[in-house]
Amino acid sequence: MCEWCYQVVDFCRFRRETVSIGMSYLDRYVSRPEASIVLMDRKTYQLAAMTTLYMAIKLHEPLEMETSLLADLSRGCYSEMEIAEMECKILKALQWRLQGPTPLCFVQHFLALLPTQKVHPAVATAIMDYARFQAELAVSDYTFVTVPQSHIALASILNALDGIDTSLLPLKSQGKFLRAIEAFSGVLMEHVQPVQDQLNRILVDVYAEDNTEFSPTAVARPSASDLAQQLDAHHHVPAPGEGSELSSFTESRSSNSKSSKSPVSVATT
Numbered sequence: 001m002c003e004w005c006y007q008v009v010d011f012c013r014f015r016r017e018t019v020s021i022g023m024s025y026l027d028r029y030v031s032r033p034e035a036s037i038v039l040m041d042r043k044t045y046q047l048a049a050m051t052t053l054y055m056a057i058k059l060h061e062p063l064e065m066e067t068s069l070l071a072d073l074s075r076g077c078y079s080e081m082e083i084a085e086m087e088c089k090i091l092k093a094l095q096w097r098l099q100g101p102t103p104l105c106f107v108q109h110f111l112a113l114l115p116t117q118k119v120h121p122a123v124a125t126a127i128m129d130y131a132r133f134q135a136e137l138a139v140s141d142y143t144f145v146t147v148p149q150s151h152i153a154l155a156s157i158l159n160a161l162d163g164i165d166t167s168l169l170p171l172k173s174q175g176k177f178l179r180a181i182e183a184f185s186g187v188l189m190e191h192v193q194p195v196q197d198q199l200n201r202i203l204v205d206v207y208a209e210d211n212t213e214f215s216p217t218a219v220a221r222p223s224a225s226d227l228a229q230q231l232d233a234h235h236h237v238p239a240p241g242e243g244s245e246l247s248s249f250t251e252s253r254s255s256n257s258k259s260s261k262s263p264v265s266v267a268t269t
Helices: 002-012 017-030 033-039 042-060 067-073 080-094 103-111 121-139 149-162 171-185 189-209 224-232 244-258
Strands: none
Touching: 002 017, 002 042, 017 033, 017 042, 017 080, 017 103, 017 121, 033 042, 033 080, 042 067, 042 080, 067 080, 103 121, 103 149, 103 171, 121 149, 121 189, 149 171, 149 189
């Protein structure tokens, strides 16, 4: 589901950090006693995952995704009413606490401590790109559910620094930068060593599977049919009227593209 959510935000040209926010809502929701049924029913879990993504988009993007769009992408498996009802359940379970920080938030704040007068902007951008990529990988790995977001951020930065040539960022500057993070955040490097090692293992697996040159900023944009097919793969219950809703959505999107309109509506609140 996490991979599918990334495909949705890429398709709609939203920020990929929005997936991290939605997955945080989902993890917190399923940890609540009243949400125990979600972990026992695949279809309900999928509905909860779609709804938390919808909530994150509504709160953190300039455009609001309509519930009808999610219903279309589910090929009729879920109605707009079911999505709205699940949203109410999640909001109640989370007590409307929806503004928690993400690993990327911490990465951005930590990088503000870089000695900018001694670091070329391209170096800071490279560190940001590789740290962001690792933060996205952490969202997809269940072992990081209980890890503090600040620890994931620092571990991502440490791995990114390992790949930076010391001629571009001298060890002295790196040490000063890391000491500043420890001083201001209270997060120590030795505390995040296991997290850093786990991220390294995931990176090795990613590189092993990828036969092309890696670029953390290169993101393939999926098609509408790709999204619906990916969603179908996550549940065993055939969607009623399979294909008809997606066909209508695809035709509508094609029409909208010709008139330079977005497949999502502008938020009015």
